[in-house]
Amino acid sequence: MKKNVIEVKNLEKYFEVNSGFLNRNKSIVKAVDNISFDIPLGESLGLVGQSGCGKTTTARSLCLLDQKTNGEVKFYNTETQEMDDIDNFDDANLKKFRRNIQMIFQDPYESLNPRWTIKDIILEPLNIHNIGTLNDREEAVKEILTTVGLTPPENYMPRYPHELSGGQRQRVSIARTLVMKPKFVVCDEPTSMLDVSIRISIMDLMLNLAKDLEVSYLYITHDLAVARYMCNRIAVMFNGKIVEIAETEELLKNPIHPYTKRLISSIPVPDPQYQRQEYELNYDELDEIIKNNPDDDMVDIGGNHYIATHDVKDSLY
Amino acid sequence: MSKTVLKVENLNMHYETIAGNVSAVRDVSFELKEGESFGLVGESGCGKTSVAMSLLQLQADNAKISSGSIKLNDEELVTKTEKELRKIRWKGISIVFQGAMNAWNPVVKIGEQIREAIREHYPNNSKEENSEKIKKLFDIVGLEHSIMNRFPHELSGGMKQRAVIALALSCDPKVLIADEPTTALDVVIQDQILKEISKVQELLGLSLIYISHDIAVIAEMTSNMAVMYAGSIVEMGKTSEIFSNPRHAYTKLLLESTPSIVGEKKKLRSLDGEPPSLIGDIKGCTFSPRCPEPSDSCKNQSLEMGLIEAAPDHFVDQCCVECV
Ligand SMILES: Nc1ncnc2c1ncn2[C@@H]1O[C@H](COP(=O)(O)OP(=O)(O)OP(=O)(O)O)[C@@H](O)[C@H]1O
Ligand SMILES: Nc1ncnc2c1ncn2[C@@H]1O[C@H](COP(=O)(O)OP(=O)(O)O)[C@@H](O)[C@H]1O
Ligand code: SF4
Ligand SMILES: [Mg+2]
Ligand SMILES: [Mg+2]
Numbered sequence: 001m002k003k004n005v006i007e008v009k010n011l012e013k014y015f016e017v018n019s020g021f022l023n024r025n026k027s028i029v030k031a032v033d034n035i036s037f038d039i040p041l042g043e044s045l046g047l048v049g050q051s052g053c054g055k056t057t058t059a060r061s062l063c064l065l066d067q068k069t070n071g072e073v074k075f076y077n078t079e080t081q082e083m084d085d086i087d088n089f090d091d092a093n094l095k096k097f098r099r100n101i102q103m104i105f106q107d108p109y110e111s112l113n114p115r116w117t118i119k120d121i122i123l124e125p126l127n128i129h130n131i132g133t134l135n136d137r138e139e140a141v142k143e144i145l146t147t148v149g150l151t152p153p154e155n156y157m158p159r160y161p162h163e164l165s166g167g168q169r170q171r172v173s174i175a176r177t178l179v180m181k182p183k184f185v186v187c188d189e190p191t192s193m194l195d196v197s198i199r200i201s202i203m204d205l206m207l208n209l210a211k212d213l214e215v216s217y218l219y220i221t222h223d224l225a226v227a228r229y230m231c232n233r234i235a236v237m238f239n240g241k242i243v244e245i246a247e248t249e250e251l252l253k254n255p256i257h258p259y260t261k262r263l264i265s266s267i268p269v270p271d272p273q274y275q276r277q278e279y280e281l282n283y284d285e286l287d288e289i290i291k292n293n294p295d296d297d298m299v300d301i302g303g304n305h306y307i308a309t310h311d312v313k314d315s316l317y
Numbered sequence: 318m319s320k321t322v323l324k325v326e327n328l329n330m331h332y333e334t335i336a337g338n339v340s341a342v343r344d345v346s347f348e349l350k351e352g353e354s355f356g357l358v359g360e361s362g363c364g365k366t367s368v369a370m371s372l373l374q375l376q377a378d379n380a381k382i383s384s385g386s387i388k389l390n391d392e393e394l395v396t397k398t399e400k401e402l403r404k405i406r407w408k409g410i411s412i413v414f415q416g417a418m419n420a421w422n423p424v425v426k427i428g429e430q431i432r433e434a435i436r437e438h439y440p441n442n443s444k445e446e447n448s449e450k451i452k453k454l455f456d457i458v459g460l461e462h463s464i465m466n467r468f469p470h471e472l473s474g475g476m477k478q479r480a481v482i483a484l485a486l487s488c489d490p491k492v493l494i495a496d497e498p499t500t501a502l503d504v505v506i507q508d509q510i511l512k513e514i515s516k517v518q519e520l521l522g523l524s525l526i527y528i529s530h531d532i533a534v535i536a537e538m539t540s541n542m543a544v545m546y547a548g549s550i551v552e553m554g555k556t557s558e559i560f561s562n563p564r565h566a567y568t569k570l571l572l573e574s575t576p577s578i579v580g581e582k583k584k585l586r587s588l589d590g591e592p593p594s595l596i597g598d599i600k601g602c603t604f605s606p607r608c609p610e611p612s613d614s615c616k617n618q619s620l621e622m623g624l625i626e627a628a629p630d631h632f633v634d635q636c637c638v639e640c641v
Contacts, residue, residue: 050503267578
């Protein structure tokens with residue numbers, strides 16, 4: 001059986017928010033509402049969905065930037081080749097975990113310290129985790145800058161983030177992430193701020209690194225066309241829940257869930273001759289699946305193509 | 318043949334900066350016909366917004382139009398005084414600014430802000446007339462009337478952008494410029510706004526200039542288009558023709574670097590390097606340093622530049638006609 005790099009079961013993250021007159025009422029936002037998925041080693045999963053559906057919250061809970069409310073998250077341990085439950089981590093484990101799991105953010109500018117040079121920015125994680133000698137670390141910085149296409153590295157190391165273009169800054173944040181040689185990287189819209197032309201070179205870079213260094217990505221985006229380019233499988237998220245998961249091409253060719261269909265129908269196509277299909281809300285297929293599987297949250301309709309069976313009629317229109 | 322509404326000829330505009338003049342618009346010419354939708358596409362910084370601002374004569378203080386002509390229904394705009402321009406702005410040509418949805422005054426209700434704009438152009442309208450007008454505009458862009466009494470922070474991004482479109486339409490323009498109106502929005506909302514703009518355009522018979530860096534959106538929204546690079550139009554024609562038969566090396570790269578969810582999954586091409594500085598003398602093909610297949614003659618900096626008609630209604634920079 002193929003090993004997974006991450007296994008997520010019934011993950012939930014709730015926020016308490018104040019509302020009403022003088023903020024006197026407290027209510028609960030279920031930003032992540034009972035989601036489950038696995039990612040096989042070396043593969044990448046796209047997490048797509050509309051703004052506010054819970055993608056970033058999912059990512060932050062997985063990376064332990066936010067404390068999850070409920071659920072189980074397990075990561076592959078490269079040394080023991082077992083799955084580690086993040087709830088069982090002690091301090092030493094946690095440090096190792098942070099080394100193996102990294103996150104790349106949407107805005108390459110905000111995530112880089114403006115007062116540090118590129119060299120210091122990439123050195124920082126190596127220093128924190130005390131990896132190698134000072135010399136080793138400097139070599140690692142040079143090597144990773146070359147890998148991400150910032151050559152010669154000596155030209156970039158003494159510069160500050162504001163002295164780089166948006167594309168170059170995003171390369172720096174990828175370099176900082178990958179210098180730790182992680183097995184799993186969460187990418188939150190890493191190219192959405194970049195021009196189309198630069199976007200492809202960053203995406204190609206990430207795909208090549210995935211192949212060469214065997215990195216898996218959880219790739220967050222609201223653009224299915226980008227997810228298609230980057231990922232083996234795609235999970236569609238809606239209102240805090242995953243509503244459909246399938247192999248990328250299968251999902252695009254044979255979407256079942258009405259929300260997936262709607263998302264697909266709203267992606268502009270770079271071909272003036274192409275007539276987009278008008279989206280029509282239709283629950284028949286989903287109702288049939290729900291009727292036949294009254295006890296399951298997620299149903300495999302064949303070929304690892306999963307559909308969520310919760311009722312969406314109140315929220316989808 | 319429909320009437321030409323807007324005719325731009327050899328427009329040159331630069332920004333004066335300490336480092337020197339930034340030539341943001343270089344020899345730009347195009348025509349907009351009645352009811353047409355014209356796309357302007359190119360990467361960030363190529364001069365799209367600068368063209369839009371020049372058309373409205375709303376450019377920044379350090380901007381200067383050094384030569385060229387902009388005619389709205391045969392009326393020259395470049396030589397007009399600020400007072401004369403005021404009558405044309407919003408009424409003749411209107412714009413949805415890039416990032417406009419974040420430019421609402423936070424402490425004034427949406428309806429009041431639109432009313433103010435209408436008052437400037439229709440000072441004799443009664444309060445009731447204006448309210449009726451806003452209600453009609455809200456119907457057109459798909460907003461509930463009650464939104465008039467809300468403050469900007471109470472609206473979602475999509476709602477704010479719809480209200481911006483209502484504002485842009487409030488003085489019955491003939492030409493609407495939409496400068497990246499959906500860039501900050503996510504795909505589902507973007508799709509709704511695009512449909513709304515198309516619907517409004519048809520309903521009101523507007524001529525539309527649609528600006529975007531996203532070639533997929535241009536494919537959806539426009540019948541004619543121009544590709545801009547480093548301040549100049551490098552290719553122009555029918556949208557369908559440019560997509561099926563691109564001639565300029567930059568256009569080809571743009572088309573081959575856009576991911577799609579339909580058709581076979583293709584390897585995409587990337588465009589490395591940076592656009593050229595627009596400061597100082599600019600000679601020869603500005604794309605040559607990044608061009609994947611420059612010919613020997615391409616590097617000749619004395620090459621003649623400028624659009625020529627390579628096929629009927631299909632214009633391309635003449636330097637690129639021969640070598641590709
Ligand atoms: N710290 C917080 N406190 C309260 N609510 C929050 C918090 N963070 C997120 N939320 C809410 O949780 C939901 C999911 O937000 P999240 O940021 O995960 O969305 P997203 O899918 O990443 O959206 P986008 O595409 O806009 O980045 C939203 O309703 C959001 O308002
Ligand atoms: N007020 C200004 N002063 C100086 N340079 C400017 C100013 N506004 C824009 N520019 C420069 O003009 C060029 C074109 O910018 P812009 O028209 O905003 O491009 P786009 O809309 O295509 O992204 C860029 O090089 C930009 O940096
Ligand atoms: S003129 Fe030559 S260098 Fe310039 S874009 Fe065309 S082929 Fe490339
Ligand atoms: Mg997010
Ligand atoms: Mg712009």
